[in-house]
Amino acid sequence: MDTRAQSISLWITPFFGVILLLCFTAFPGFWPPIPPDMTAEQVAAFYDENRAMVRFSMITFNLCAIMLVPFFMVVVVQIKRTASHVLAYSYLAAIATGATLFAIADIFWLVAAFRPERDPELVLLLNDLAWMIFVAPVGMLVVQNLCLALAILLDDRAKPVFPRWVAYFSIATAVAMTPAVCAVAVTSGPLAWDGAISFWLRFSAFGLNIVVLFVVLLGVVRRQRDEQTATEASSSSAQPEPVS
Amino acid sequence: MSSIVAPPPTAQAERTHPRRHNLDQLICWWTIPIFYNIFGLIFVVLTRVMPPPRPDVGPQEIVAFFAQHGLTIKIGFALLMFFVGFTAVANGLIAHQIKRMSVAPVLAYGYITALAVGAIPGCLFAAFAFLAAALRPDRDPQHIALLYDLGLLSFVGSLGCFVAQNFVLAMAIFLDKNEILPKWLAYMSIWMIVTELLAGPVFIFTSGPLAWNGSISFWLGTAVFVVWEFCIIKLLYTAITSQPPGERVQD
Numbered sequence: 002m003d004t005r006a007q008s009i010s011l012w013i014t015p016f017f018g019v020i021l022l023l024c025f026t027a028f029p030g031f032w033p034p035i036p037p038d039m040t041a042e043q044v045a046a047f048y049d050e051n052r053a054m055v056r057f058s059m060i061t062f063n064l065c066a067i068m069l070v071p072f073f074m075v076v077v078v079q080i081k082r083t084a085s086h087v088l089a090y091s092y093l094a095a096i097a098t099g100a101t102l103f104a105i106a107d108i109f110w111l112v113a114a115f116r117p118e119r120d121p122e123l124v125l126l127l128n129d130l131a132w133m134i135f136v137a138p139v140g141m142l143v144v145q146n147l148c149l150a151l152a153i154l155l156d157d158r159a160k161p162v163f164p165r166w167v168a169y170f171s172i173a174t175a176v177a178m179t180p181a182v183c184a185v186a187v188t189s190g191p192l193a194w195d196g197a198i199s200f201w202l203r204f205s206a207f208g209l210n211i212v213v214l215f216v217v218l219l220g221v222v223r224r225q226r227d228e229q230t231a232t233e234a235s236s237s238s239a240q241p242e243p244v245s
Numbered sequence: 246m247s248s249i250v251a252p253p254p255t256a257q258a259e260r261t262h263p264r265r266h267n268l269d270q271l272i273c274w275w276t277i278p279i280f281y282n283i284f285g286l287i288f289v290v291l292t293r294v295m296p297p298p299r300p301d302v303g304p305q306e307i308v309a310f311f312a313q314h315g316l317t318i319k320i321g322f323a324l325l326m327f328f329v330g331f332t333a334v335a336n337g338l339i340a341h342q343i344k345r346m347s348v349a350p351v352l353a354y355g356y357i358t359a360l361a362v363g364a365i366p367g368c369l370f371a372a373f374a375f376l377a378a379a380l381r382p383d384r385d386p387q388h389i390a391l392l393y394d395l396g397l398l399s400f401v402g403s404l405g406c407f408v409a410q411n412f413v414l415a416m417a418i419f420l421d422k423n424e425i426l427p428k429w430l431a432y433m434s435i436w437m438i439v440t441e442l443l444a445g446p447v448f449i450f451t452s453g454p455l456a457w458n459g460s461i462s463f464w465l466g467t468a469v470f471v472v473w474e475f476c477i478i479k480l481l482y483t484a485i486t487s488q489p490p491g492e493r494v495q496d
Contacts, residue, residue, distance in 0.1 A: 086494060090353075090357055094336045097357075101361075102369070126377060126392075129377050139330075144331060179327060182327045185319060185380075
């Protein structure tokens with residue numbers, strides 16, 4: 002099988018990754034993250050003052066965030082090579098639901114910014130929904146990392162698909178993201194949706210995970226290509242073809 | 246067509262330390278009974294979504310509902326934010342068993358997609374609606390009432406995802422010649438589709454047997470679901486443990 006589709010899916014990731022990082026930097030609501038204890042009037046005033054940048058960053062997020070899906074599908078293909086189909090399908094299912102959650106949160110932010118005259122109570126409600134959906138439902142991300150870790154630990158090929166440390170790194174990512182679930186229950190301190198653990202640790206872990214997996218997958222796909230070239234060379238030497 | 250063929254002799258030789266047969270599937274299987282118990286704790290005990298509270302109440306009673314159960318709603322749904330991920334594992338496991346059947350992978354991929362979609366309206370969206378209400382009990386009571394309806398109608402009324410899930414599963418079992426899952430499970434899956442059809446009227450009625458807490462729309466559907474879930478957990482275990490070592494599954 003040709004590995005070009007995997008290579009393209011990998012190499013679009015730094016491009017879209019940089020765009021997403023720019024969006025993250027451009028969204029005024031992340032610097033600092035909008036705290037859960039702001040009043041309806043304060044939240045409405047935030048959208049009034051920052052309407053242009055909210056729209057710019059969230060429309061760009063909307064366009065580009067799901068472009069990470071092909072990257073994660075490379076992981077699915079490689080988990081299948083470790084011989085665990087079930088973990089590959091579980092990973093795929095987790096990505097589909099997780100990506101949808103982000104897409105929904107993005108829409109809530111844009112609706113909150115849509116009509117300046119909207120009742121501040123409703124702007125607050127839209128803002129609450131956007132933040133909770135963006136930060137808290139990490140279960141899918143945790144499970145996808147655990148699936149990858151398990152697939153690596155169970156991979157008993159003589160030449161494993163992934164380096165073994167990637168399993169421990171994935172588990173560490175899952176552990177770092179888990180406390181963010183508290184963002185739906187706690188409204189102040191490090192576990193609130195604007196907190197050091199629920200927001201900064203969770204999104205740093207996610208970003209670092211993508212960077213590290215990108216580098217790892219470059220090697221994984223290169224080794225797959227080399228293995229296939231070697232197999233093809235040995236099979237064509239077994240059946241000599243006429244030299245042209 | 247049989248998907249069972251003898252393993253190529255070199256395949257075993259390449260393995261450095263052969264792992265226990267189907268260990269990945271057994272680990273995935275064990276998550277299902279564990280997490281269904283946790284889902285029971287979340288939805289029945291903590292968040293009071295099951296059995297559902299009444300649809301025929303006014304904003305004041307709805308505000309009182311969230312005031313009374315706000316804390317457990319937050320705790321329960323915070324747990325769900327983590328444990329919902331394991332639905333993906335159950336989903337992947339059943340899809341993999343469908344791929345062992347003598348049917349095209351269409352049905353396995355259909356199963357994954359139907360449930361990956363269903364996890365949001367059928368589970369998480371309800372949680373976020375309830376959480377938004379519990380987060381600020383001082384919201385306008387009309388807004389709280391809207392969130393109550395949004396939560397319960399999306400939870401009880403997400404029908405089509407589960408119709409599609411049960412349709413592809415039933416079709417796969419009927420067409421399968423490898424006897425991975427018994428035919429009677431396919432008939433049960435058709436009963437699951439019937440219960441989804443019977444839950445359609447929850448969007449119309451606010452009381453009686455067809456309302457979202459009604460004897461037909463909720464209780465009958467839930468009873469069938471619980472029996473179906475017990476059966477499939479048991480049958481999946483049998484399917485995994487009776488899978489011959491080295492069986493080739495279509496890619």
